[in-house]
Amino acid sequence: MRQFVDQLIQNGYFAGAPKELVYAGAMIVAALVVLSVFVAPLAGVTSWLERRVWARMQSRVGPNRVGPQGILQWLADGIKNLLKEDIIPASADKFLFSLAPYVVFVGFLSAFVVIPFGRELIVADLNIGILYLLAVTSVVVVGILMAGWSSNNKWSLLGGMRSAAQIVSYEIPAGLAVLTIVFVAGTLSTQGIIKGQGWAPWDWFLFYNPFTFVAFFLYFTAALAEGNRTPFDIPEAESELVAGYVTEYSGMRFLFFFFAEWGNLYVIGAVATILFLGGWHIPAIPALADQPILKGGLQFAVFFVKAYFWVFVAMWVRATLPRVRVDQLMSLCWKYMVPLSFVCVVGTAAWMLIWPQGNRPVSMAMFLLGVVILAMFSKRVGYQIRHARPVLYLRPYI
Amino acid sequence: MSEAIHTEGNGFHTEYMTLNVGPQHPSTHGVLRFVVKTDGEVIREAIPDVGYLHRSIEKIGEKVTWHGYVPYTDRADYLAAMFANQGFCMAAEKLGGIEVTRRGEFCRVIACELNRIASHLIAVGTFGQDIGAVTPFLHALRERETINDLMEMICGARLTYNYLRIGGVGYDITPETCDRITAFLDHFEPITDEYDRLLSYNKIYVERLANVAVITREEAFQYNIVGPNLRACGVKWDIRRDIPYSVYPELEFEVPIGTGERGTLGDCYDRYMVRVREIRESCKITRQALKMLPKGPAIAKVPRKFKPPAGEVYVRVEAPRGDMGYYVVSDGSEYPYRVRIRTGSFTAMGIIDKLSRGLMVADLIALIASLDVDAPEIDR
Amino acid sequence: MEAVNGYVRNIFETVTTIFEGMAITFSHLMRRPMTVQYPDRIPKPVQETLPLRYRGILEVDMDICTGCLACERVCPITCITIGIDMNKETKQRSFSHFDIDICKCMYCGLCAEVCPTGSIRHSQEFEGASYNPAGLVRHFVAQPVGLYKPKKGGETDPTLAKKVEVGMKYLDEFATPEGAGGAGKEEG
Numbered sequence: 001m002r003q004f005v006d007q008l009i010q011n012g013y014f015a016g017a018p019k020e021l022v023y024a025g026a027m028i029v030a031a032l033v034v035l036s037v038f039v040a041p042l043a044g045v046t047s048w049l050e051r052r053v054w055a056r057m058q059s060r061v062g063p064n065r066v067g068p069q070g071i072l073q074w075l076a077d078g079i080k081n082l083l084k085e086d087i088i089p090a091s092a093d094k095f096l097f098s099l100a101p102y103v104v105f106v107g108f109l110s111a112f113v114v115i116p117f118g119r120e121l122i123v124a125d126l127n128i129g130i131l132y133l134l135a136v137t138s139v140v141v142v143g144i145l146m147a148g149w150s151s152n153n154k155w156s157l158l159g160g161m162r163s164a165a166q167i168v169s170y171e172i173p174a175g176l177a178v179l180t181i182v183f184v185a186g187t188l189s190t191q192g193i194i195k196g197q198g199w200a201p202w203d204w205f206l207f208y209n210p211f212t213f214v215a216f217f218l219y220f221t222a223a224l225a226e227g228n229r230t231p232f233d234i235p236e237a238e239s240e241l242v243a244g245y246v247t248e249y250s251g252m253r254f255l256f257f258f259f260a261e262w263g264n265l266y267v268i269g270a271v272a273t274i275l276f277l278g279g280w281h282i283p284a285i286p287a288l289a290d291q292p293i294l295k296g297g298l299q300f301a302v303f304f305v306k307a308y309f310w311v312f313v314a315m316w317v318r319a320t321l322p323r324v325r326v327d328q329l330m331s332l333c334w335k336y337m338v339p340l341s342f343v344c345v346v347g348t349a350a351w352m353l354i355w356p357q358g359n360r361p362v363s364m365a366m367f368l369l370g371v372v373i374l375a376m377f378s379k380r381v382g383y384q385i386r387h388a389r390p391v392l393y394l395r396p397y398i
Numbered sequence: 399m400s401e402a403i404h405t406e407g408n409g410f411h412t413e414y415m416t417l418n419v420g421p422q423h424p425s426t427h428g429v430l431r432f433v434v435k436t437d438g439e440v441i442r443e444a445i446p447d448v449g450y451l452h453r454s455i456e457k458i459g460e461k462v463t464w465h466g467y468v469p470y471t472d473r474a475d476y477l478a479a480m481f482a483n484q485g486f487c488m489a490a491e492k493l494g495g496i497e498v499t500r501r502g503e504f505c506r507v508i509a510c511e512l513n514r515i516a517s518h519l520i521a522v523g524t525f526g527q528d529i530g531a532v533t534p535f536l537h538a539l540r541e542r543e544t545i546n547d548l549m550e551m552i553c554g555a556r557l558t559y560n561y562l563r564i565g566g567v568g569y570d571i572t573p574e575t576c577d578r579i580t581a582f583l584d585h586f587e588p589i590t591d592e593y594d595r596l597l598s599y600n601k602i603y604v605e606r607l608a609n610v611a612v613i614t615r616e617e618a619f620q621y622n623i624v625g626p627n628l629r630a631c632g633v634k635w636d637i638r639r640d641i642p643y644s645v646y647p648e649l650e651f652e653v654p655i656g657t658g659e660r661g662t663l664g665d666c667y668d669r670y671m672v673r674v675r676e677i678r679e680s681c682k683i684t685r686q687a688l689k690m691l692p693k694g695p696a697i698a699k700v701p702r703k704f705k706p707p708a709g710e711v712y713v714r715v716e717a718p719r720g721d722m723g724y725y726v727v728s729d730g731s732e733y734p735y736r737v738r739i740r741t742g743s744f745t746a747m748g749i750i751d752k753l754s755r756g757l758m759v760a761d762l763i764a765l766i767a768s769l770d771v772d773a774p775e776i777d778r
Numbered sequence: 779m780e781a782v783n784g785y786v787r788n789i790f791e792t793v794t795t796i797f798e799g800m801a802i803t804f805s806h807l808m809r810r811p812m813t814v815q816y817p818d819r820i821p822k823p824v825q826e827t828l829p830l831r832y833r834g835i836l837e838v839d840m841d842i843c844t845g846c847l848a849c850e851r852v853c854p855i856t857c858i859t860i861g862i863d864m865n866k867e868t869k870q871r872s873f874s875h876f877d878i879d880i881c882k883c884m885y886c887g888l889c890a891e892v893c894p895t896g897s898i899r900h901s902q903e904f905e906g907a908s909y910n911p912a913g914l915v916r917h918f919v920a921q922p923v924g925l926y927k928p929k930k931g932g933e934t935d936p937t938l939a940k941k942v943e944v945g946m947k948y949l950d951e952f953a954t955p956e957g958a959g960g961a962g963k964e965e966g
Binding site: 462463465466467468469470472499502533540543550551552553554555558560563565566567568569570592595596597599600601602695696697698699700702 | 854892
């Protein structure tokens with residue numbers, strides 16, 4: 001991107017303007033493009049898809065009227081929320097109340113800086129990429145706490161406090177699970193971690209050794225908790241806290257929280273893909289060697305599909321599980337996930353001492369284990385269908 | 399655990415936070431209100447405030463005819479209207495000395511047990527939803543929808559049935575409806591197993607309910623807990639079995655009681671599982687009743703101007719929310735002199751304050767859901 | 779050792795039950811949704827799929843109404859009001875009004891049960907929305923109509939006979955002490 005701007009300057013555009021100002025302007029334009037072309041539709045379509053997937057799992061249809069199969073539902077909802085009255089409660093702390101949605105939003109959006117879309121497509125390949133990611137996603141908790149406090153509502157306050165406790169606790173297992181991969185890859189840069197893997201599943205860090213396999217599930221669970229998703233959605237627990245920290249919000253401010261929530265789902269999936277699932281790697285196809293655009297597109301597609309699969313899994317988990325209680329959430333974190341993630345870190349370190357180059361047969365075995373788990377899962381799905389004898393309907397649309 | 403953070407006496411001045419749960423709170427099952435004093439998330443006091451859904455149903459009973467009061471009883475508990483119908487009809491029959499026809503009794507049993515399934519489906523479904531699992535709730539409602547369709551075929555209404563008449567039932571059950579009910583039961587019984595696998599045995603769900611809000615046997619007697627909530631405490635007491643009415647003595651069924659399988663006897667999980675098992679028992683009863691359905695008229699001869707002799711009766715039926723009692727006084731006129739309805743939900747409200755002390759806010763929601771209180775039944 | 783066992787068992791139970799639950803929800807992606815896409819995306823209107831017993835909005839067939847006032851008397855909330863005028867010269871009685879306030883009606887079906895000719899009955903119609911409360915009062919008499927007199931030995935007028943037949947068919951749905959009504963007839 002820098003090269004592109006340099007080229008424009010050399011060609012005589014922006015004559016007279018200081019170089020730094022041009023760079024800054026270019027960055028803002030790029031951010032706007034990413035925001036409006038990628039993130040907004042992504043969060044919107046994710047919200048629509050979540051509602052559809054949820055609905056089908058609950059024997060319903062879901063939104064299917066706005067646009068083909070309802071895919072434009074998010075636009076309709078956005079317009080509706082824009083036109084709604086923006087209510088700030090009289091006794092609320094007005095400044096913090098208005099600021100909170102943006103803090104939450106910034107926290108999630110900053111993560112896109114280090115999330116690659118392909119081998120070349122990345123906003124900034126920071127050499128501390130993963131650390132940066134862990135840091136900026138924690139900003140969300142500040143926003144939620146602000147929202148909970150400034151609303152001057154007891155439900156909001158309870159939600160905010162729950163959220164703070166939850167996110168801070170789950171940073172630890174998430175961080176340790178990430179650390180496992182950092183050990184293996186030997187770098188903090190997101191592109192560096194991806195380059196340490198390969199296109200084949202047995203080259204992924206997921207199957208590197210049994211510890212990384214466990215670390216993946218620890219990471220995913222902790223990330224769900226950090227994203228306030230069911231079964232860890234206690235900060236906004238609808239049946240307990242009315243709507244938690246968003247109780248007093250309305251209109252577009254309300255939507256910003258959900259924008260962040262759905263966008264955050266993609267961040268969770270993307271980080272999982274970077275760390276464990278081989279990122280944008282595609283097999284070396286000779287025909288693509290001299291077609292960089294096609295190759296880049298393919299890489300992006302591979303990355304996106306992998307990341308989005310975990311978005312789907314998060315929706316699916318949400319449709320399945322009940323919510324844990326706040327003290328159980330803490331005991332799950334401190335009694336189960338933190339010790340297990342330490343085991344993963346120490347185990348991986350030991351593994352690297354014994355086999356510094358990795359152990360190919362074990363990777364293949366772990367990959368086979370993954371296949372076996374999938375096969376077992378399909379068997380159980382078949383059993384459910386046979387047992388309940390429902391009317392089958394295999395089309396994805398209705 | 400909760401006592402450890404109680405701060406009185408160690409020099410700190412602390413105040414309890416007063417939370418107003420309801421009447422617009424999402425999980426108060428209608429319009430209930432609790433004034434809750436909490437210490438952080440831990441509840442110190444939860445005072446139920448009833449009366450938001452009071453509709454003077456008992457007083458209306460003194461103003462309408464005996465026949466005309468039956469549709470009003472629907473509204474006493476709209477999730478289990480059939481039982482409210484049956485309580486009043488039984489009271490009127492006892493006063494007037496009317497013998498219900500045999501086919502009428504069987505029609506009543508079939509309709510009541512289907513209604514019990516529907517009501518318990520709501521109970522276990524909303525239970526799941528209050529704990530945070532929305533999918534099981536919709537699966538439960540999906541099955542209830544089929545029962546509603548069946549009810550529509552039986553009596554023409556989906557919620558406020560007004561199916562029972564004094565002396566029998568208003569509409570006969572046709573053979574076609576019988577087949578539909580059997581088909582539904584064949585489809586439904588595997589679904590209950592699936593429901594168990596999806597929700598009842600889920601570890602998170604079990605952890606949320608086990609050992610929460612334990613009602614002991616003695617407390618249950620003191621607070622007059624009835625129905626499934628009483629049975630969950632390990633007391634084998636079912637009006638259908640112990641004070642038999644209708645044709646229940648001829649039918650074979652189990653009375654499921656709490657076993658404390660995952661925690662303590664009488665905890666939320668026992669109350670949940672008793673309902674799940676009662677659904678299966680109701681399926682069994684319905685199947686038997688369909689097989690035994692005799693021929694003959696479905697309603698006895700009752701004069702239009704029904705004037706039972708002066709007197710008073712108290713009848714009890716086993717409604718999904720426990721022992722439903724009708725105390726009806728007649729002065730020999732066209733109108734009842736007094737109708738008093740005794741419901742299980744109202745007495746269950748009394749124990750909430752005692753049980754909720756020391757629980758968390760999330761547990762209070764589980765407790766309310768586990769008692770399966772129903773706002774219209776509390777206030778009437 | 780006990781504690782370790784419990785620890786491992788907790789993890790195992792959590793993983794297996796979540797696995798099972800997710801298999802169930804996934805299998806629902808292959809099942810037919812239950813939703814009826816009322817009102818437009820259904821093969822035929824819901825009203826046509828409802829059983830004859832369905833207790834929708836009340837309707838009155840004035841041609842076969844005998845004016846016995848049984849429905850007005852039995853209604854627990856007096857939502858039916860009937861006015862009958864006597865023409866002084868011809869001694870003919872006719873309806874001046876027959877109004878049902880569906881605002882008040884609780885769809886209990888008691889009025890339809892007592893009707894001797896089945897002229898007042900619940901239709902399959904349930905869409906009763908109106909812009910004002912007055913629109914919810916159904917008027918069944920536009921201009922004064924004469925009362926129907928049932929003829930001994932059956933109805934002779936073919937149009938009226940058809941209407942009486944419809945009314946009697948509706949009445950057959952109700953259970954009667956004689957054992958007639960619904961399927962009770964065929965079964966004895």
